[in-house]
Amino acid sequence: MRAPDRLAGFRLNRPLGAALWCLLILLGITLAASGLRSPHWLNSNLLAMLPQDTVPAATRQVSDRYRQTLSSTTLWLTPGDSPADAARRTEQLRRALGGSALFDEIGPTLSEQDLQQRYRALAPYRYQLLTPTDRQAALSQPDALIQQALARLYRPSGASSQQWQADPLFLFERYLASLSRNSTALHNGIAMLSHGDRYWGMSLASTRHDSFAIDQQTQLDAFRRQMQQDFPDTLFTGMPFYAAAGAVSAEREIRTVGLFSLVCIVLLFVLVFASLRPLLLALISIASGVLWGLAASLWLFGELHLLALVFGASLIGVSVDYSIHYFCHLRGQPDAAPITVRNRLLPPLGLALLSSVLGYSAMAWAQFPGLRQVAVFSISGLVMAWLTVMLLFPALSRQTGATLSPWVARLHRIMAHWQRLILRFRWLALAAGAAIVSGMLWLSASDDVHDYQTPPAHLQAMQTQLGKITDNAPGAYFVVHGRDIQHWWQREQQLHDALQAAHIDSDALSRYWVPAQQQHTIHTALADGVFQHPRFTRFSDTVGMTDAARQKVQADFDQPVTPLSLPDWLQRLDNPALSQLWHGCDDQGCRSLVLVRGKVDSPHETPLATFNAPDQGITLIDDASSISSLMGTLRDHLHLLLIAAYALSAMLLTLARGPVFALRLLAVPALASLVVLGSLGWLTGHYGLIHVLALFLILGIGIDYAIFYQQDGHTPTATLAVLFSATTTSLSFGLLGLSDTQVVHDFGFSVFIGIVAAALLAPLFAVTPSPLPPASENRRPHDRH
Amino acid sequence: MKRRALQWMVTLTLLPLFAHALTLAEIEQQLDPAPVLNAEFRQQQHLAMLSRPLVSTGSLLLIKGHGLQWQMKAPFTSDLKLIDGTLYSNGQADSLPGGDAFSRRLMMVLSGDFSALDNAFEIEASGQPEQWTLTLEPRNATLKKVLHGLSVSGGRTPEQFRLNYPNGDYSVTTLSNIQLTDTPTDDEEQRLARP
Numbered sequence: 001m002r003a004p005d006r007l008a009g010f011r012l013n014r015p016l017g018a019a020l021w022c023l024l025i026l027l028g029i030t031l032a033a034s035g036l037r038s039p040h041w042l043n044s045n046l047l048a049m050l051p052q053d054t055v056p057a058a059t060r061q062v063s064d065r066y067r068q069t070l071s072s073t074t075l076w077l078t079p080g081d082s083p084a085d086a087a088r089r090t091e092q093l094r095r096a097l098g099g100s101a102l103f104d105e106i107g108p109t110l111s112e113q114d115l116q117q118r119y120r121a122l123a124p125y126r127y128q129l130l131t132p133t134d135r136q137a138a139l140s141q142p143d144a145l146i147q148q149a150l151a152r153l154y155r156p157s158g159a160s161s162q163q164w165q166a167d168p169l170f171l172f173e174r175y176l177a178s179l180s181r182n183s184t185a186l187h188n189g190i191a192m193l194s195h196g197d198r199y200w201g202m203s204l205a206s207t208r209h210d211s212f213a214i215d216q217q218t219q220l221d222a223f224r225r226q227m228q229q230d231f232p233d234t235l236f237t238g239m240p241f242y243a244a245a246g247a248v249s250a251e252r253e254i255r256t257v258g259l260f261s262l263v264c265i266v267l268l269f270v271l272v273f274a275s276l277r278p279l280l281l282a283l284i285s286i287a288s289g290v291l292w293g294l295a296a297s298l299w300l301f302g303e304l305h306l307l308a309l310v311f312g313a314s315l316i317g318v319s320v321d322y323s324i325h326y327f328c329h330l331r332g333q334p335d336a337a338p339i340t341v342r343n344r345l346l347p348p349l350g351l352a353l354l355s356s357v358l359g360y361s362a363m364a365w366a367q368f369p370g371l372r373q374v375a376v377f378s379i380s381g382l383v384m385a386w387l388t389v390m391l392l393f394p395a396l397s398r399q400t401g402a403t404l405s406p407w408v409a410r411l412h413r414i415m416a417h418w419q420r421l422i423l424r425f426r427w428l429a430l431a432a433g434a435a436i437v438s439g440m441l442w443l444s445a446s447d448d449v450h451d452y453q454t455p456p457a458h459l460q461a462m463q464t465q466l467g468k469i470t471d472n473a474p475g476a477y478f479v480v481h482g483r484d485i486q487h488w489w490q491r492e493q494q495l496h497d498a499l500q501a502a503h504i505d506s507d508a509l510s511r512y513w514v515p516a517q518q519q520h521t522i523h524t525a526l527a528d529g530v531f532q533h534p535r536f537t538r539f540s541d542t543v544g545m546t547d548a549a550r551q552k553v554q555a556d557f558d559q560p561v562t563p564l565s566l567p568d569w570l571q572r573l574d575n576p577a578l579s580q581l582w583h584g585c586d587d588q589g590c591r592s593l594v595l596v597r598g599k600v601d602s603p604h605e606t607p608l609a610t611f612n613a614p615d616q617g618i619t620l621i622d623d624a625s626s627i628s629s630l631m632g633t634l635r636d637h638l639h640l641l642l643i644a645a646y647a648l649s650a651m652l653l654t655l656a657r658g659p660v661f662a663l664r665l666l667a668v669p670a671l672a673s674l675v676v677l678g679s680l681g682w683l684t685g686h687y688g689l690i691h692v693l694a695l696f697l698i699l700g701i702g703i704d705y706a707i708f709y710q711q712d713g714h715t716p717t718a719t720l721a722v723l724f725s726a727t728t729t730s731l732s733f734g735l736l737g738l739s740d741t742q743v744v745h746d747f748g749f750s751v752f753i754g755i756v757a758a759a760l761l762a763p764l765f766a767v768t769p770s771p772l773p774p775a776s777e778n779r780r781p782h783d784r785h
Numbered sequence: 786m787k788r789r790a791l792q793w794m795v796t797l798t799l800l801p802l803f804a805h806a807l808t809l810a811e812i813e814q815q816l817d818p819a820p821v822l823n824a825e826f827r828q829q830q831h832l833a834m835l836s837r838p839l840v841s842t843g844s845l846l847l848i849k850g851h852g853l854q855w856q857m858k859a860p861f862t863s864d865l866k867l868i869d870g871t872l873y874s875n876g877q878a879d880s881l882p883g884g885d886a887f888s889r890r891l892m893m894v895l896s897g898d899f900s901a902l903d904n905a906f907e908i909e910a911s912g913q914p915e916q917w918t919l920t921l922e923p924r925n926a927t928l929k930k931v932l933h934g935l936s937v938s939g940g941r942t943p944e945q946f947r948l949n950y951p952n953g954d955y956s957v958t959t960l961s962n963i964q965l966t967d968t969p970t971d972d973e974e975q976r977l978a979r980p
Contacts, residue, residue, distance in 0.1 A: 158948065165834055
């Protein structure tokens with residue numbers, strides 16, 4: 001026989017196995033250490049984990065740049081009972097921000113000089129650049145401009161001739177006002193909003209470094225708590241705070257899941273084996289697995305996503321299975337040497353590893369960077385844990401001749417009763433099946449990217465309140481492209497008009513600036529309709545303007561028209577909020593951003609996607625909804641991949657052991673998956689991408705359990721090994737179910753149900769139903785007292 | 786120089802002995818506390834670039850702490866309302882810069898809520914409690930560039946106010962037919978309801 005010969009040869013090389021293991025560990029340490037040297041090895045940016053949307057490269061460049069700005073910007077509103085009070089407290093806040101060394105570009109401060117500067121810089125162009133409404137009126141309804149001027153003049157606040165002389169129709173006043181739509185009032189250079197009976201001083205601050213670096217996250221989260229204490233009424237929001245909160249909670253989860261899993265493993269090992277050696281070896285296997293998970297991910301990706309690490313922490317519960325099986329069988333066969341036990345376990349454990357790897361590698365297929373990291377981390381971790389058991393355990397474990405505790409036999413009898421119970425009361429199985437099917441009927445598929453980031457309540461509450469005071473909160477936006485400036489302007493203008501017609505407020509440069517040709521048109525329209533028209537004479541007569549004043553006004557208007565270019569205009573304006581919208585022109589054309597504004601309590605009635613027209617140079621970037629729909633597509637692909645994974649496993653197992661064996665093995669994860677879907681139907685009613693991924697894992701783990709029952713038959717050793725590993729695995733995934741992040745919670749919960757179901761189902765499909773011990777054979781379960 | 790300063794100091798120290806200076810509190814104390822005010826107004830704007838003053842007349846309604854309606858009837862009709870801090874011009878939310886800030890201050894002046902103006906203006910009182918005049922000067926340099934100062938005079942209610950602009954322009958608003966009531970009628974409440 002060839003196989004035993006080969007294994008016998010392998011046995012001679014037992015020290016070689018240990019040496020090989022040492023080599024692997026050294027390699028892992030080297031890789032991990034070099035990866036950990038990068039300060040950004042741990043990434044908590046959620047967007048980095050999600051799939052890229054499919055937009056043209058040039059458009060993506062624009063949106064990436066904007067995202068980068070967003071990812072470091074924070075917005076603060078400090079309240080006060082009067083503008084002076086709010087300004088004083090805003091200044092205090094800004095000092096605190098500056099003192100923290102976490103922020104820079106703290107502002108904006110618009111001094112009186114800045115405003116006068118802006119007034120002077122733009123005044124020469126006041127008859128060329130108007131608000132959109134005034135532009136329209138100049139072209140078609142010059143009378144309306146006169147009416148508005150009169151209404152403005154007769155306001156209780158009146159006017160001073162200083163201002164009026166330069167701006168007889170108050171066009172420039174309205175234009176400047178429209179440019180600073182959010183900061184209608186300034187106090188000590190600080191923009192003030194008024195809401196309710198309070199005043200709110202607005203501040204913007206950018207985080208100093210990459211806001212997704214983990215050490216900064218902790219500092220930022222601590223700073224946030226400090227600020228909430230020092231400035232209790234101040235509202236603030238911004239991606240950095242969400243990222244920080246997510247990172248801190250993920251870090252906590254990793255600690256909890258990791259630590260609790262380890263404690264459970266230690267307790268169970270002590271309870272079952274009553275010896276230190278199995279425990280220590282199991283811990284070595286786990287540590288090697290985590291080391292290689294880290295090493296392979298860092299080597300392949302150069303970084304590790306925090307969420308991948310959260311899933312990775314649950315690896316502890318899965319990777320310990322191999323150790324459990326090894327030691328259960330060592331105890332179960334007191335007369336076999338460690339190497340013999342290893343050799344006997346090689347085929348089933350190999351098959352088990354293969355099936356788990358198969359399950360995880362389906363995740364790697366998904367075009368989802370974060371999941372690919374989870375897959376690589378888990379696969380390399382599992383392989384290394386498995387190799388540790390195979391290479392190191394025979395060399396370091398001893399056959400003590402100790403047998404399994406008597407309670408293992410009792411446990412086994414209970415499981416056997418469970419099996420007989422199901423066989424006897426088929427209607428029970430039928431009823432369970434009916435419950436599962438009816439639960440599945442409740443299911444509806446849905447994927448929402450917001451589930452992947454569940455911000456803490458306090459941040460969300462502030463964001464909501466902030467949204468009521470200012471519509472500054474960024475949401476979706478458009479990237480507009482045109483082959484030259486005129487072309488770009490027309491497209492942006494059309495988009496803005498269409499949005500306005502649908503009552504969607506937006507920030508677009510074309511609202512405030514018009515190309516050279518249009519600047520001439522407006523000036524001509526004002527000349528024809530007002531200043532060189534009897535209308536103006538009538539107007540000045542009505543109000544009683546002196547001749548001198550009238551001539552001065554006319555002379556000012558008759559200055560030659562010099563068009564103002566867009567870059568020049570932005571420079572004169574010196575308004576960062578508008579400057580960030582412009583992305584310049586190159587040989588590929590001109591590009592800008594159009595930001596969609598909306599207060600939280602008024603969602604848009606017309607879906608923004610209606611305005612998306614990439615062939616017209618208008619591309620909608622709505623990170624949340626495009627990724628949600630992308631995940632829906634992925635989910636559909638994964639359904640097919642799951643079926644493919646089952647088919648692949650079936651083929652593999654059929655080749656190895658024949659179709660009946662394959663069917664018996666696959667029935668366990670398949671039925672466990674149905675139980676998961678049924679429970680989800682009853683409990684939540686919806687399932688998404690993450691649940692499908694959980695089904696992949698259930699395939700891998702469920703096959704493990706089935707393999708052990710197939711391998712050993714329904715023996716106490718198999719029962720112990722499966723129940724033991726199911727306990728550790730379900731505990732660690734059950735812990736994920738406590739996570740604050742919805743998606744981690746869903747994943748943990750689904751896998752938990754699936755594992756419990758698989759552990760209960762596995763003995764039902766065992767190849768030889770074990771004969772029950774004579775003592776209990778004739779007794780029914782309920783007779784036992 | 787020094788002597789002059791000394792003289793001033795002596796004058797200022799002795800002043801209370803000769804004349805009892807009127808305080809804001811005293812004026813506020815004798816104002817009619819009734820919360821609803823109806824009046825006719827007449828506003829005259831004297832601007833350097835105009836050969837004659839701009840005159841507008843109309844009526845106003847004030848519900849203290851809630852809102853103000855400035856209803857112009859001549860030379861044409863227009864309707865300006867400040868309701869709970871938000872300004873509406875002919876039924877539409879108004880976004881003119883400083884528009885609501887001005888209206889809020891106007892409301893404070895008409896309500897006789899002078900203490901509230903104290904942090905934005907330096908206030909000086911003169912006259913008798915029954916016939917007083919307040920002179921207000923902006924503390925804020927920004928405001929001072931636009932509004933040189935204002936004065937308010939009245940008795941049991943403010944009756945006239947004058948705005949002075951930097952280049953000599955000024956406007957005078959006189960209230961007449963002032964009626965004070967304790968509770969707003971349904972119609973009055975309707976007029977100052979949020980649109």
